Amino acid sequence: MKSSDNEKIFFERLSKIDPDIIIALKEPKKEFSFRINRLKIDNEEIKKELFNMGLKPKRVDWFEDAYVLPIEDREKVIKSSLYTEGKIYLQNLSSMFCALELELKEDEWLLDMASAPGGKSLLWSSILKNRGKISAVEKDRNRFFMLKRNLKISGAKNIKTYQKDGRAIGKICPLYFDKVLLDAPCSSESKFDLSKENPIHYWNLRRVYRNSKLQKELIISAWGSLKPGGILVYATCTFSPEENEEVVGFLLKNRSEAKLIDVTLKLDNFKEGMTSFNEKEYDPSLKKCVRVLPKGAFDGFFLAKIEKIGN
Ligand code: SAM
Numbered sequence: 001m002k003s004s005d006n007e008k009i010f011f012e013r014l015s016k017i018d019p020d021i022i023i024a025l026k027e028p029k030k031e032f033s034f035r036i037n038r039l040k041i042d043n044e045e046i047k048k049e050l051f052n053m054g055l056k057p058k059r060v061d062w063f064e065d066a067y068v069l070p071i072e073d074r075e076k077v078i079k080s081s082l083y084t085e086g087k088i089y090l091q092n093l094s095s096m097f098c099a100l101e102l103e104l105k106e107d108e109w110l111l112d113m114a115s116a117p118g119g120k121s122l123l124w125s126s127i128l129k130n131r132g133k134i135s136a137v138e139k140d141r142n143r144f145f146m147l148k149r150n151l152k153i154s155g156a157k158n159i160k161t162y163q164k165d166g167r168a169i170g171k172i173c174p175l176y177f178d179k180v181l182l183d184a185p186c187s188s189e190s191k192f193d194l195s196k197e198n199p200i201h202y203w204n205l206r207r208v209y210r211n212s213k214l215q216k217e218l219i220i221s222a223w224g225s226l227k228p229g230g231i232l233v234y235a236t237c238t239f240s241p242e243e244n245e246e247v248v249g250f251l252l253k254n255r256s257e258a259k260l261i262d263v264t265l266k267l268d269n270f271k272e273g274m275t276s277f278n279e280k281e282y283d284p285s286l287k288k289c290v291r292v293l294p295k296g297a298f299d300g301f302f303l304a305k306i307e308k309i310g311n
Helices: 003-017 019-026 043-052 071-079 093-100 119-127 141-154 166-172 205-224 245-254 284-288
Strands: 031-036 066-070 088-090 109-112 133-138 159-163 177-183 226-236 258-261 270-272 290-292 301-308
Touching: 003 019, 031 071, 031 093, 031 119, 066 071, 066 093, 071 088, 088 119, 093 119, 093 177, 093 301, 109 119, 119 133, 119 141, 119 159, 119 177, 133 141, 141 159, 166 205, 177 205, 205 226, 205 245, 226 245, 245 258, 245 284, 245 301, 258 284, 284 301
Parallel strands: 109 133, 109 177, 133 159, 177 226
Antiparallel strands: 031 066, 031 088, 226 301, 258 301, 270 290, 290 301
């Protein structure tokens, strides 16, 4: 298939999902976000430090540890000791929203099944000040070492790391965890910068279908490792329904104790999940999923929160 055919398919699909996505991806990024690492700094101190650096961040109203700055300040922040010493973590607002939806408590055990570079687990080490128990799994060797390095820089002590294939965990640790995060490997469509030349050269439908197959295997494994009464958060940074609603729908069809629940945060760039796409019909309850449209410091994202019914 020619790359121009690929591009045509890509844009046709996006305009069916939501035409505003194309408009947003064509806009150069104007902002970036970060959060403080409470293990190393507090909100009073960060305000002083940023003021001394001549920076004027906006505070995010739904998460007191998160801040937004103009994109031109990014270089200055990355070069600062705040960043190199792990006092702050650069993280997209969609990723923070995803992690917060886990609502992890001090006495709970979280499995982060596809975890590198560790941003979402680290958010909880920060909030819970190293309390709460987290098992972080990552398959890729290089990314696994990136994860370990980030844990060290951040001072996180409550995260144990495992270089493993997430597809094996459901059988190795059945009914273990109170919460499971599957932030799945995906076609990363939300990361495409359509203001650049040839932005989607490595995208094709075969990849989308291949990812969907892997994600279905991972979600079944994630489900197997979750305790009855526990919560699974499934997320991707892609728009394709085959990697999102179809994967969650596959779980609902194969596991009768799986029930979608509402997310806690509601914002105007959050859209409900789709119940059909390209002649495929999905379970009507998939409306409870959230498709985050790219906006400001939010990248495009998909999230589903699923409860395992039972005691
Ligand atoms: N949760 C991470 C964060 O917030 O920093 C980002 C995770 S990224 C979206 C998905 C990760 O899954 C990648 O690091 C990738 O290497 C890993 N991965 C891919 N296949 C996997 C598998 N079969 N088992 C476990 N991890 C896998």
